Amino acid sequence: MGNVLDELITMSKALGDPNHDYAILGEGNTSAVADHDSFWVKASGTQLVQACRESFVRVRSLPILAALNESDLDDKAIKELLKSSTVEGARSPSIETFLHALCLQLEDVQFVGHTHPSLTVGLLSSINSRKLFAGSIFPDQIVVLGPRNAYVPYADPGLPLALAVRESIQEFLDREHRVPKVVLMENHGIIALGNTAQEVLNITQMLVKTCRIISGTLAAGGPRFLSSTQVDRIDKRPDELARRKDFK
Numbered sequence: 001m002g003n004v005l006d007e008l009i010t011m012s013k014a015l016g017d018p019n020h021d022y023a024i025l026g027e028g029n030t031s032a033v034a035d036h037d038s039f040w041v042k043a044s045g046t047q048l049v050q051a052c053r054e055s056f057v058r059v060r061s062l063p064i065l066a067a068l069n070e071s072d073l074d075d076k077a078i079k080e081l082l083k084s085s086t087v088e089g090a091r092s093p094s095i096e097t098f099l100h101a102l103c104l105q106l107e108d109v110q111f112v113g114h115t116h117p118s119l120t121v122g123l124l125s126s127i128n129s130r131k132l133f134a135g136s137i138f139p140d141q142i143v144v145l146g147p148r149n150a151y152v153p154y155a156d157p158g159l160p161l162a163l164a165v166r167e168s169i170q171e172f173l174d175r176e177h178r179v180p181k182v183v184l185m186e187n188h189g190i191i192a193l194g195n196t197a198q199e200v201l202n203i204t205q206m207l208v209k210t211c212r213i214i215s216g217t218l219a220a221g222g223p224r225f226l227s228s229t230q231v232d233r234i235d236k237r238p239d240e241l242a243r244r245k246d247f248k
């Protein structure tokens with residue numbers, strides 16, 4: 001077990017592996033908790049597949065979180081804030097640093113992976129995207145992703161997107177009384193929230209598999225969701241809870 005930054009680098013390379021088609025070129029960004037008041041986040045202009053120590057900067061959480069409550073920041077002020085909040089690393093933090101800061105505040109979330117898997121973005125850009133993700137289809141989906149996802153309507157990248165994600169997660173917490181594993185972003189991509197780097201990879205992998213299965217169901221009339229009783233049964237089965245532990 002290496003240190004957090006090494007684990008973040010390994011996770012980022014895996015998420016950026018072109019064979020997976022989760023992200024290409026400069027797409028996607030990742031982060032991890034560094035200590036109680038700062039976190040590592042991908043620097044702007046870097047590629048996940050080429051992740052190395054220089055690809056990440058360490059940023060203070062407080063000023064970034066405070067900016068989420070200020071609606072009058074223009075592009076220049078945001079850029080300056082990102083720069084002044086950086087405590088380690090020469091590059092500028094990703095514009096999605098705001099989104100990472102708030103996700104890393106959630107209980108048990110230590111690593112975050114935001115990607116644009118083609119299969120998933122295809123479904124999330126469809127007319128019926130909300131309906132396609134409104135239920136669970138198969139047991140392992142529930143074990144790894146939980147019974148429900150948070151869903152975010154399209155928003156401009158940067159601060160507006162972070163605010164939309166915050167609202168969606170808050171609504172999820174109020175409704176489900178647990179932290180989501182996945183945030184689905186309409187016409188954009190996904191956020192995987194993990195306790196470990198491996199969990200972020202597992203979540204991303206299982207979500208993309210789920211999307212492949214949803215696509216399959218569309219060839220034959222659309223998904224048949226499991227009933228809420230069936231979903232609850234998988235979600236709370238002692239053997240499934242034990243398996244879930246093994247995933248971490």
Ligand SMILES: [Zn+2]
Pocket residue numbers: 028114115116188189
């Ligand atoms: Zn994105």
